Amino acid sequence: MEIFIAQIINxxxxxxxxxxxxxGFNLLLLVAMIIHFSFxxxxxxxxxxxxxxxxxxxxxxxxxxxxxxxxxxxxxxxTAPMFQHIMKKRGDVDINSTMVLSMxxxxxxxxxxxxxxxxxxxxxxxxxxxxxxxxAFFQIGMISISRxxxxxxxxxxxxxxxxxxxxxxxRAGRAFRAIAEDPAGAKLVGIPILKTGLQSYAMTGVLGGxxxxxxxxxxxxxxxxxxxxxxxxxxxxxIIAGLGNLKGGLIIGILLGILEALVQGYWSGTWSNSIAFxxxxxxxxxxxxxxxxIKL
Amino acid sequence: MKKRIxxxxxxxxxxxxxxxxxxxxxxxxxxxxxxxxxxxxxxEIPFLNCLTGPIASIGEYLEWGAxxxxxxxxxxxxxxxVPVKVTGIDTAMSPETGTVEMAxxxxxxxxxxxxxxxxxxxxxxxxxxxxxxxxxxxTTSYEYAAKFFPWxxxxxxxxxxxxxxxxxxxxxxxxxxKNVVQFVxxxxxxxxxxxxxxxxxxxxxxxxxxxxxxxxxxxxxGPLVVKALSQNPDGIVFAANAEKVAKLILELQxxxxxxxxxxxxxxxxxxxxxxxxxxxxxxGVMIYNYVDPDLDTQRWKEFRAAFKADHDGxxxxxxxPNYYDxxxxxxxxxxxxxxxxxxxxxxxxxxxxxxxxxxxxxxxxLMFNWSNKDGVPQDKPLFLFKIENGKKxxxxxxxxxxx
Amino acid sequence: xxxxxxxxxxxxxxxxxxxxxxxLPYRVAHLHFIVVANMAxxxxxGGYAAINWNWPFLLILAVGLILGAVVAFIVSxxxxxxxxxxxxxxxxxxxxxxxxxxxxxxALGSTMGMFGIPMVNHVLxxxxxxxxxxxxxxxRFDNSRLGRAASAIFVNRELATSFGVNTKHxxxxxxxxxxxxxxATGVLYAFIMNSLFPDFFTFHIIGITMTMLFLGxxxxxxxxxxxxxxxxxxxxxxxxEVASWKMIIYGVLLIVILLVRPEGAITRQxxxxxxxxxLRR
Numbered sequence: 001m002e003i004f005i006a007q008i009i010n011x012x013x014x015x016x017x018x019x020x021x022x023x024g025f026n027l028l029l030l031v032a033m034i035i036h037f038s039f040x041x042x043x044x045x046x047x048x049x050x051x052x053x054x055x056x057x058x059x060x061x062x063x064x065x066x067x068x069x070x071x072x073x074x075x076x077x078x079t080a081p082m083f084q085h086i087m088k089k090r091g092d093v094d095i096n097s098t099m100v101l102s103m104x105x106x107x108x109x110x111x112x113x114x115x116x117x118x119x120x121x122x123x124x125x126x127x128x129x130x131x132x133x134x135x136a137f138f139q140i141g142m143i144s145i146s147r148x149x150x151x152x153x154x155x156x157x158x159x160x161x162x163x164x165x166x167x168x169x170x171r172a173g174r175a176f177r178a179i180a181e182d183p184a185g186a187k188l189v190g191i192p193i194l195k196t197g198l199q200s201y202a203m204t205g206v207l208g209g210x211x212x213x214x215x216x217x218x219x220x221x222x223x224x225x226x227x228x229x230x231x232x233x234x235x236x237x238x239i240i241a242g243l244g245n246l247k248g249g250l251i252i253g254i255l256l257g258i259l260e261a262l263v264q265g266y267w268s269g270t271w272s273n274s275i276a277f278x279x280x281x282x283x284x285x286x287x288x289x290x291x292x293x294i295k296l
Numbered sequence: 297m298k299k300r301i302x303x304x305x306x307x308x309x310x311x312x313x314x315x316x317x318x319x320x321x322x323x324x325x326x327x328x329x330x331x332x333x334x335x336x337x338x339x340e341i342p343f344l345n346c347l348t349g350p351i352a353s354i355g356e357y358l359e360w361g362a363x364x365x366x367x368x369x370x371x372x373x374x375x376x377x378v379p380v381k382v383t384g385i386d387t388a389m390s391p392e393t394g395t396v397e398m399a400x401x402x403x404x405x406x407x408x409x410x411x412x413x414x415x416x417x418x419x420x421x422x423x424x425x426x427x428x429x430x431x432x433x434x435t436t437s438y439e440y441a442a443k444f445f446p447w448x449x450x451x452x453x454x455x456x457x458x459x460x461x462x463x464x465x466x467x468x469x470x471x472x473x474k475n476v477v478q479f480v481x482x483x484x485x486x487x488x489x490x491x492x493x494x495x496x497x498x499x500x501x502x503x504x505x506x507x508x509x510x511x512x513x514x515x516x517x518g519p520l521v522v523k524a525l526s527q528n529p530d531g532i533v534f535a536a537n538a539e540k541v542a543k544l545i546l547e548l549q550x551x552x553x554x555x556x557x558x559x560x561x562x563x564x565x566x567x568x569x570x571x572x573x574x575x576x577x578x579x580g581v582m583i584y585n586y587v588d589p590d591l592d593t594q595r596w597k598e599f600r601a602a603f604k605a606d607h608d609g610x611x612x613x614x615x616x617p618n619y620y621d622x623x624x625x626x627x628x629x630x631x632x633x634x635x636x637x638x639x640x641x642x643x644x645x646x647x648x649x650x651x652x653x654x655x656x657x658x659x660x661x662l663m664f665n666w667s668n669k670d671g672v673p674q675d676k677p678l679f680l681f682k683i684e685n686g687k688k689x690x691x692x693x694x695x696x697x698x699x
Numbered sequence: 700x701x702x703x704x705x706x707x708x709x710x711x712x713x714x715x716x717x718x719x720x721x722x723l724p725y726r727v728a729h730l731h732f733i734v735v736a737n738m739a740x741x742x743x744x745g746g747y748a749a750i751n752w753n754w755p756f757l758l759i760l761a762v763g764l765i766l767g768a769v770v771a772f773i774v775s776x777x778x779x780x781x782x783x784x785x786x787x788x789x790x791x792x793x794x795x796x797x798x799x800x801x802x803x804x805x806a807l808g809s810t811m812g813m814f815g816i817p818m819v820n821h822v823l824x825x826x827x828x829x830x831x832x833x834x835x836x837x838x839r840f841d842n843s844r845l846g847r848a849a850s851a852i853f854v855n856r857e858l859a860t861s862f863g864v865n866t867k868h869x870x871x872x873x874x875x876x877x878x879x880x881x882x883a884t885g886v887l888y889a890f891i892m893n894s895l896f897p898d899f900f901t902f903h904i905i906g907i908t909m910t911m912l913f914l915g916x917x918x919x920x921x922x923x924x925x926x927x928x929x930x931x932x933x934x935x936x937x938x939x940e941v942a943s944w945k946m947i948i949y950g951v952l953l954i955v956i957l958l959v960r961p962e963g964a965i966t967r968q969x970x971x972x973x974x975x976x977x978l979r980r
Binding site: 009203 | 348349350351352353357482508509510513514515516518519520522524526539542543546550551552567568569572573574575625672
């Protein structure tokens, strides 16, 4: 029983990474109608920026965190017009070509990181960020939750809840959603398209940055290939849950983490990916629009 | 109308394969033995290496070693008085690029160093074999090189002969260790190395517990570590990539593992990623490899100092000496067998290099001397180290016997 | 012909075929990555049959093609007209499963890779004959009623259905065809390279062939035919320092072309213009 509980907690810890990334991914879909396949790679880039600033400032946590968040906002605002441009030309949402554009961005970032940062070696975050040196927050036998896990989880929860609130309970949030759903209609009712569009990109950028910092705390390191490793699963989780479905992403993300932990723990690590994808495949075949339904 | 379009298309494709039908490997130059008056002006040694992509930094360290050897040789007057040049050719991790680049060398190169990544070796070395071109695959395990004997050389003896003794030596240092679990990543030769570790452990009378498979794209390691710890091991061996090994060790420590001397890391994880990810948490962890960084010879000290100077103070990578030694081995082969570099004698001179290197005796390597028998090194040692503050401290030198 | 040119052309054929295998289902807006798994399954089958059963190359090629078609057909029963994303997930799943099975299968060389697939004569000839035949059929398809139906589905699935296009059957047909091409290409690849490595059949080949498809142009079959040799050949000619940035160059080209020419270099208009020039002569 102890091992089972330990594995479930491990699964939640892994799942929380998926949740953070899927939420950012879905948010981009909701406010900008972008399928940002490479969103996890952009998050990894922010982790690298944060790491570089930590190195330059003698591990100043505050500046490191700010750098991660600011870089994510900037990347989002820089790349957003490209996505907009592609979609404007189509007159309609072209999911495939936004996905391919995103792939192109991902290729550039991943290759740049493996070429030019830290000789391509993985980067490790300092203990004062990850909280490794503080020991476990909770530990009975093999059941263990580190302080880093707790900090990043609570940070993630606060931000995700905050985003839900902004998106569904505030005027600005309604404007974001209105633009995504019907830009022409939104313009007609007097929503300033450019300003609101930029705000929504900035907001998803904030989430990207917070995700970067949380994942840095959770994993303690990053490598150029990390975004690719996570990318397929994030896309899959979002599809299984129902594209754009924030709540669905949350639940499926955690469930996928638990499934992988159990397969790795009780069967074989080499099969965990295949099994996770088979289960997701079955889900998608049974419910092609996602378990919780598409929310676009 | 459409038919004309189709006709044009068919003509284009047809012309390609009519052209292609003549695709026959052109034979290397004549086989007749003649006394050559040819004077070579430069010995060019092509080096198929991985200079881009995820292991580009390792490729750079290998290249550095080869170029360092060439520089030293040229300082000392070259090979038979003629300068030598190492030409790095990037194949990245791509077997397709590897085939084209090897094909370019098949006709004229005297000898080739590399390729480096296993997928490229598998695709490109057969081309060299068919062309009668000898290749130095100096970083891969015996099992890959052996497929291409006698046209490839192995830098290592068979895995199941070379690894068990060093693992046994580690186990004997911890006589209270009775049950050992192994983390294994399913990549290339690593499962085979893990099997060799098991042989070594069993020889030391240690029980080998159920292996824990490490997924190649694992990002968190809690589930794997819990699976390992649930078997109550008192020792652990790691056969996975460097970053993953470091993360597994951190995860083990966060779950209460204290005795680092009972953790053994395999040689393929001994690269920068292990130390940048693991940091001081690796203190006391044991690791085995083929290079002793604290060797007390002038030649090694100079090599080490030069490497550090060029790499921001970083210690030489454990495979750095391999292509350095390969260049020197080629030099000795050319000098000892009287190779002229005459294109007219290419075929026989390629064979001369092959036969000489495959059975070279008492070769003066950067770190130690060794001899080859049929392309396999006979008495190369392994070293067991303890990691202290990012450095390896020698614990024991182990010489496996090639029987 | 020189040996480097031989390998360049042989691998070009592989890329053309794999890009066409992506192109066909993309005619109905499906990104059908399962073709990479088809390539691996038939390639490994071919290697095994050649080494252990001494089957002749052409027989292996035929069986590999059928194997690819059968696997793709069975899958297409479920996803013939599924939303694009379901198709993408199916592709990922098959790639992961195939790779895992190969890596754990001793007889296929597991993680070490498969060695010693025999050299056979005229692989290049057969490869280009296959390119020719495939190109011929794709051309016929693109200019047929079915091809126009596919274009209609690409633009608006619902509208196409209301005009009586059977989206499921057309989707299944294209997926099966693409699977057959993938399978045969796997066998060709195995006999060109004489070895196989499980890591090849993953996302790296998707990245390259997708770039070829979208840069060359996904609205006509000519795009891949042009993009494959250019994108694969150019880095081989570029100086070392530039070539080492290959993936970044690919990425930038991909973004630029999507922004400037969303339908890729060779659009239907370009193809039509070339056609009129050819016909005028």
